Amino acid sequence: MKKAGIIMIIGSLLLLGLFKFPLWNIMLGAPQYPDPLGMNIHITGIKGVHEFDIQNIDGLNHYIGMKKIPKPEEMWEFDVFPKVILGMVTLGVVIGLLGIFKKLSFRWFLGWLILMSILGVLGMYDFNLWLTEYGTDLDPNAIMKMTHPDGSPMTYKPPLFGHQKMLNFDVDSYPHTGGYMLFAGMLLTLIAFFVGKREWKTQKI
Amino acid sequence: MSATFISCNNSENSKNGDRGALASSAAEKTYVAPGEHDEFYAFISGGFSGQLSVYGLPSGRLLKVIPVFSQDAEKAWGYNEETKPMLNTSHGFIPWDDAHHPDISQTAGKLDGRWVFINGNNTPRIAKIDLTTFETTEIIEVPNSAGNHSSSFVTENTEYVVAGTRFSVPVPQRDMPINEYKGNFKGALTFISVEPEEGHMDIKFQLMMPGFDYDLAHPGRGKSHGWFFFSTYNTEEANTLMEVNSSQNDKDFIAAVNWKKIEEYVNNGGGKKVPANYAHNIYDEETHTATSTMKKEVLTVDPLEVPGAVFLLPTPKSPHGCDVDPTGEYIIGNGKLSADLTVHSYSKMIDAIENEKFDGDAYGIPILKFEDVLAGTVKQAGLGPLHTEFDGKGNGYTSFFISSEVVKWNVETQEVIDRKPSYYSVGHVMIPGGNSAEPFGKYVVSMNKITKDRYLPTGPEVTHSAQLYDISGEKMELLLDFPTIGEPHYAAGIPADIIKPNSKKIYKLDENKHEHATLSNGDARVERDGNEVHVYMTMIRSHFTPDNIEGIKVGDKVYFHVTNHEQDYDVPHGISMIGANTSELLIMPGQTETFVWEPKQPGVWPFYCTDFCSALHQEMQGYVRVSPADSNIELSWSLGED
Numbered sequence: 011m012k013k014a015g016i017i018m019i020i021g022s023l024l025l026l027g028l029f030k031f032p033l034w035n036i037m038l039g040a041p042q043y044p045d046p047l048g049m050n051i052h053i054t055g056i057k058g059v060h061e062f063d064i065q066n067i068d069g070l071n072h073y074i075g076m077k078k079i080p081k082p083e084e085m086w087e088f089d090v091f092p093k094v095i096l097g098m099v100t101l102g103v104v105i106g107l108l109g110i111f112k113k114l115s116f117r118w119f120l121g122w123l124i125l126m127s128i129l130g131v132l133g134m135y136d137f138n139l140w141l142t143e144y145g146t147d148l149d150p151n152a153i154m155k156m157t158h159p160d161g162s163p164m165t166y167k168p169p170l171f172g173h174q175k176m177l178n179f180d181v182d183s184y185p186h187t188g189g190y191m192l193f194a195g196m197l198l199t200l201i202a203f204f205v206g207k208r209e210w211k212t213q214k215i
Numbered sequence: 216m217s218a219t220f221i222s223c224n225n226s227e228n229s230k231n232g233d234r235g236a237l238a239s240s241a242a243e244k245t246y247v248a249p250g251e252h253d254e255f256y257a258f259i260s261g262g263f264s265g266q267l268s269v270y271g272l273p274s275g276r277l278l279k280v281i282p283v284f285s286q287d288a289e290k291a292w293g294y295n296e297e298t299k300p301m302l303n304t305s306h307g308f309i310p311w312d313d314a315h316h317p318d319i320s321q322t323a324g325k326l327d328g329r330w331v332f333i334n335g336n337n338t339p340r341i342a343k344i345d346l347t348t349f350e351t352t353e354i355i356e357v358p359n360s361a362g363n364h365s366s367s368f369v370t371e372n373t374e375y376v377v378a379g380t381r382f383s384v385p386v387p388q389r390d391m392p393i394n395e396y397k398g399n400f401k402g403a404l405t406f407i408s409v410e411p412e413e414g415h416m417d418i419k420f421q422l423m424m425p426g427f428d429y430d431l432a433h434p435g436r437g438k439s440h441g442w443f444f445f446s447t448y449n450t451e452e453a454n455t456l457m458e459v460n461s462s463q464n465d466k467d468f469i470a471a472v473n474w475k476k477i478e479e480y481v482n483n484g485g486g487k488k489v490p491a492n493y494a495h496n497i498y499d500e501e502t503h504t505a506t507s508t509m510k511k512e513v514l515t516v517d518p519l520e521v522p523g524a525v526f527l528l529p530t531p532k533s534p535h536g537c538d539v540d541p542t543g544e545y546i547i548g549n550g551k552l553s554a555d556l557t558v559h560s561y562s563k564m565i566d567a568i569e570n571e572k573f574d575g576d577a578y579g580i581p582i583l584k585f586e587d588v589l590a591g592t593v594k595q596a597g598l599g600p601l602h603t604e605f606d607g608k609g610n611g612y613t614s615f616f617i618s619s620e621v622v623k624w625n626v627e628t629q630e631v632i633d634r635k636p637s638y639y640s641v642g643h644v645m646i647p648g649g650n651s652a653e654p655f656g657k658y659v660v661s662m663n664k665i666t667k668d669r670y671l672p673t674g675p676e677v678t679h680s681a682q683l684y685d686i687s688g689e690k691m692e693l694l695l696d697f698p699t700i701g702e703p704h705y706a707a708g709i710p711a712d713i714i715k716p717n718s719k720k721i722y723k724l725d726e727n728k729h730e731h732a733t734l735s736n737g738d739a740r741v742e743r744d745g746n747e748v749h750v751y752m753t754m755i756r757s758h759f760t761p762d763n764i765e766g767i768k769v770g771d772k773v774y775f776h777v778t779n780h781e782q783d784y785d786v787p788h789g790i791s792m793i794g795a796n797t798s799e800l801l802i803m804p805g806q807t808e809t810f811v812w813e814p815k816q817p818g819v820w821p822f823y824c825t826d827f828c829s830a831l832h833q834e835m836q837g838y839v840r841v842s843p844a845d846s847n848i849e850l851s852w853s854l855g856e857d
Contacts, residue, residue, distance in 0.1 A: 045784075062721075062782035069756055069783070073830065153831060 011213075014206030015110030018119050021198030022102025025095050027191030028053045034137075035059070035186040036168050038067065040178045050186060051137075053091040055082035074177075075152025076166060077144065087136060098126055102199065109206060116206030123199045130192075138170050241694045244685060247274040252715070255647050255708050257660060258317045258331050258344075259681065261285075262702030265312045267333055267344060272647070272658055272708060273683055275697030283342045283351045284312030284335040288798035292351075295800055296774070296809040297729075298498065300507035304338050304356050305492045313337045315704040316366060316431075319346075320373040320414070324436045324652030328713035330414050332367040332376045339363030341378050341407060343414055347717045348500065355416045356493035358513055359386045359403040359423075365432040365537075369409070371440045371652070375474065376416065378405040379445050383426035383452075386515075387489070396454040398578075400426035403515075404445060406474055415497070420481050420514045422472060422525070425578040426452050428461070429470070431536050431602070436652050437543030439561040441475035444546050446530070446537035450577070461533070462552060466585065468527040468577070469537055469548050471564060476524040477516055485521070486514040501728045503806050519579045526568060527577055529585040530557050536602030536643070540611065540626050541652050545590060547611065549600040556600050556613060558629055560590035591629040596622050601642060602705075604649030606656025606686055612649075614641040614661060621661050621684065623691055635691045637682055639665040646686070647708030655710055659684045659691070662703040669696055679703055720784040722805030729807035731776035736760045741852045748773045748850070754788045754802070755780040756829040758854065759822075762837030766850035769814055769843055775800075775822075778807040789825030792839070799825045814841040 032050035037059070039046035047067050048059030056079050058064040068078045082088040102122055108114045145167030156164035156177065166176055169183045185193070247253055253271025256278075261268055265285025269278045286293035286302070293302045293310055302308055312335030320330045331344045339357035344350065357363055357378050365379030383400035385391055391399070402424040407416045428449040435442035450467045453460030480486070491513040498505040518525040530548035534557070538547040546564075548557035567587040574584040599617030606612065610632065613622050619640050623633040641661040648654040666680040678698035685692040724734060733739050733751040739760040742749045748771050753760045759777075767773060779788050781804035791799040795812040802808045814820065824835035842848045 066783045069781075 011109045011112055011116060011206050011209045014116060014119065014202045014209055015106045015108075017198050017205060018106035018109055018122075018202035019103050021195040021202060022099050022106060022122075024191045024195030024198065025099050025102070027195075028095055028188040029092065031188035031191065032057070032186035033189045033192070034183065036181065036183045038179045038181055040180070043179075046180075049079065052188070053088070053095060055088045056080065071166075073153045074156065074164075074166060075149035075154075077147065077149075079144075085140070087133075087140075091133065094129060098122075098129070106202070109202075116203055116210050119199055119203040119206055123196060123203065126196055126199070130196075134170070141170060142167050144168075241685075241692065245273045245275065245683065245695045247271065247276070252711060254711060255655070255658070256711055256714055257645065257647070257706050257708045258319070259645075259660075259662065259699055259703045259706040260314045260317050260333060261700050262315070262679075262704050263313050264701030265314050265335070266701065267314060267317055267331070268700050268703075269349065270697070270699075271711075272660070273694060275681070275683060275695050277700075279349055280700060281344055281349055281351065283333055283344065284309075284314055284340065284354075286310040286798075289801065291798045291800045291808060291810070294798035294810070296811065297504045297807075300505040301351065301354055301496045301498060303494045303496055303507035304340070305358070305494060305509070306338060309338050311337075312340060314342075314701075315364060316368065317705060317707040318368050318376070318650065319707045319709055320409070321369055321651055322372055324371045324440070326648050326651055326653075326709045326713060327373075328709055328717070330373075331707060332369060334363050334366035334378060336363050336366075336381070339366075339378065339380070341367045341376055341416065343376075343409075343416060345414075345500075346714050347719045349718070350498065352498045352500065353414070353416055354494075354496045355407060355418070356495070357403075357405050357407075357418070358491040358493040359384070359401070359421055359515075360405060362428075365404075365429040365445050368432050368434055368443075368650070370434045370443070370474070371436050373409045373411070373414075375406045375419065376409055377432055377434070377443055378407060379429035379432050380404070381428050381430060383428065386423060387491075393454050396426060397452040398426070400452070402427055402429050404429060404432075404443075404470075404472065406477075416495075418493075418510075418513055420477060420486055420516045422477065422516050422518055424470065424518060424525075425580070427468070430534065433537055433539045433546075433650060435539055435543050435561065436541070439539065439543035439546075441473060442561075443472045443474050444537050444539060445470040445472065446534040446548060448533035448535075466529040466531050467533055468582070469530045469534065469546060469559065470580075471526045471528060471546075473524045477521050480521045480524070481514060481516065486516045488512050489515050500722070501726055503722070503727065503729045503732075503808065523568070525580050526564070527580055527582045528559055528564065528588050529574070529582060530559070531555065536600070536613075538603040538605075538611075538650070540605050541607050541654055543652070545626055547603045547613075549602055549613065551599050551601055551616065553600070554595050554598050556593035556596055556603070556611075556624075556629075558590045558592065558626070559588045563590065564588045593624050593629045593631065596624060596631055597634065602644060604644050604646040604659065605654050606646055606649070606659075607654035608656055610656075610686075612644050612646065612659050612686065612691075614644045616640050616642065616664070621659065621691065623686070633690045635684060635693055637661045637663055638669050638680060638696070639663055639667060641682075642703075643705040645706040645708055647710065650707070655708070657685070657687050658694075658708075659686050660706060660708070662699065662706060664702070666698075670698060721782055722803055724778075724780060724782060724805040727778065727805055727807060729776075729778070731774075731809060732807040733776065733778045736780075736854075739852070739854075741766070741850050743850055746771050750775045750777075750852075752777045752790075753780050754778070754790065754824065754835075756786065757824070757831030757835040759790070759824075759835065759837045760854045761852035762854050763840075763856075764837070764850075764852045765840040765842075766848045767814060767839055767841050768846060769817060769841060771814060773812045773814065773839075774809055775812065776807060776809045777802055779804050781805070786828060787826050788828050788835070790822060791825050792822040793820050801826060814839075817841050817843050 362381030597615030
């Protein structure tokens with residue numbers, strides 16, 4: 011199971027990209043913003059795409075009563091996520107190594123992937139909760155209180171994935187480099203599972 | 216005047232010749248679609264407006280008016296406390312000048328797009344405009360000069376920006392009879408060094424020439440780098456009825472100055488330091504504040520003390536433009552009272568100097584023989600040649616004031632290739648980079664002195680008129696008329712791509728070192744020092760901090776130091792206070808500016824944002840309570856408190 015173990019290790023290590031590159035990216039473009047404003051969501055905090063984007067997004071959002079974009083210390087996620095990712099990387103590498111030395115079965119690779127997927131879904135769920143809170147918990151004294159045609163108050167939850175029109179802004183929300191490295195890493199661990207399975211069988215024969 | 220001459224060649228170009236069949240292709244060539252950018256920047260002098268305007272070519276759209284020598288209430292230039300020192304001179308504060316000849320900085324003979332220099336003609340000054348901010352950042356006064364006209368032209372590596380006097384004057388200035396001009400007045404040619412990093416200017420030396428009028432100038436380039444050429448008129452040294460008395464000599468001179476030689480002389484301790492008094496004003500981008508320093512000494516050089524440095528090239532007939540072709544070989548004298556253009560050869564000049572082929576001297580300065588330096592003459596090219604630019608393909612384009620046309624001719628053969636009328640009476644012409652080793656010969660702009668019927672009439676005073684010609688083909692094609700501000704004397708053009716990427720979008724707030732900046736809202740405050748009150752205010756969409764101020768008294772002098780906290784492109788805020796005896800402020804993101812208000816009567820007086828900044832712009836306002844002089848209401852300030 012040498013090959014599978016190595017793939018498992020590489021796949022796990024790809025997660026380290028999340029410490030360097032953003033997981034997700036949300037861009038806000040409007041006619042008067044030909045250079046769109048944007049935020050990069052890192053596992054350690056939210057950063058502007060350009061130097062002053064966060065300040066400028068906050069400045070715009072205050073008209074409709076949205077809260078300021080949280081600083082890293084204001085959300086427990088930015089403390090916990092890096093630890094979880096680091097833990098999963100360590101676990102993946104250990105499993106990969108033990109796999110190479112045939113100390114454990116290929117099924118551990120799948121186990122790691124399932125655990126990572128559960129954590130990922132939980133993370134997305136949590137991220138979506140924050141987006142919902144960020145977009146709907148509005149200041150009652152907001153300068154502009156917009157309503158839908160049916161009279162219900164308008165909210166401003168950015169999309170979790172894809173494009174959405176919000177007032178004058180086109181909002182695009184997609185994974186960024188770190189996110190793609192995470193997906194690639196997870197895909198590699200799946201491949202490690204299948205390769206390991208085959209190596210396991212050939213070994214048996 | 217033109218009626219007294221027989222129009223020589225442009226009769227085939229009827230006035231309607233530029234319309235009709237060509238109109239559609241001309242429209243396509245000048246059309247810049249909405250949201251698209253022009254290919255070139257053109258910096259067109261504002262003449263007696265004292266400003267420099269920025270246009271896009273080929274559209275002819277006005278992009279910005281940069282205040283230089285004149286107060287500009289729109290931008291608070293010369294009105295706010297920060298920029299008032301920029302207009303300081305040895306004669307005190309001067310809110311106006313006559314801006315003539317912009318020139319873009321060069322490296323190795325090519326436009327580098329870092330700065331544009333322009334001269335103030337009336338109270339001799341040279342200004343430097345930074346092309347990352349499009350703001351005037353430095354102005355130096357030129358002593359011993361009067362009518363600073365043969366200016367402000369840069370050498371091949373922007374070693375110097377050169378300023379020559381048009382009017383000769385007594386040096387030093389003194390009380391003497393005017394009719395003792397001849398032999399007593401001096402013409403100062405000033406070489407201002409430009410420090411390569413920040414572009415700071417400093418007078419290196421003044422060459423004290425005979426009392427002629429020095430009209431225009433251009434640097435040598437390539438092989439003639441190290442020389443500078445100045446056209447002269449009034450070599451008669453007349454002091455009255457000049458239009459007749461200074462037009463008598465058949466030939467005046469182009470003065471050739473070997474500045475490298477003089478530089479060496481000066482670096483070795485040559486020259487004479489004389490007392491002077493002139494202002495040097497610098498605007499600092501980090502403090503957002505200008506300072507004015509009076510300088511008390513200048514180094515003068517007597518041309519006779521540096522043998523081999525200055526020669527006179529006879530040139531017919533009161534030459535105006537003095538232009539050097541991109542190769543540096545040809546020096547064109549545009550004899551404005553003749554029909555011919557004189558083309559001098561640099562190599563022949565050097566040969567004549569080496570072989571001492573002199574034809575007498577003027578006040579000890581050797582005069583070269585006309586025939587020995589002449590490369591050729593463009594015969595009967597038009598009437599009243601003023602100025603020539605080059606396309607980099609071997610052609611010159613000369614403006615003819617009297618016959619009102621632009622003439623294309625071959626520099627080597629001196630043959631006329633094409634002529635097109637200008638509407639009317641063209642002064643200077645401009646090809647982007649046309650005064651450099653590497654012109655961008657796609658368009659020529661003519662800057663006309665007379666407008667008459669070219670646009671909808673606007674009463675007795677009409678705008679000035681510029682015209683754009685396509686020169687990419689064998690024949691020139693008139694593409695566009697566009698109005699200009701003041702009287703455009705000259706312009707400098709450059710491909711937009713050289714400048715555009717460097718154009719600043721905001722000033723960073725954390726780099727703001729203004730003495731009275733308010734960098735965080737917590738520091739917003741009001742302080743009293745006797746009758747002086749200082750308001751430290753911030754502005755961001757869409758409020759001022761503070762916006763309610765009490766405790767101001769009649770007789771106070773209230774300084775509003777206002778900092779724009781925006782860090783977003785194109786979100787300036789303005790501010791003005793009812794009854795302030797000055798202009799508004801227009802403050803860019805990250806910048807601090809100051810205005811003074813002296814309240815004259817008790818009451819509650821509003822101030823507001825003057826630049827539409829946001830959906831809540833109309834709400835961006837505040838109040839100041841003014842109490843009688845003897846009141847004892849304490850100073851207080853607030854935002855958002857009831």
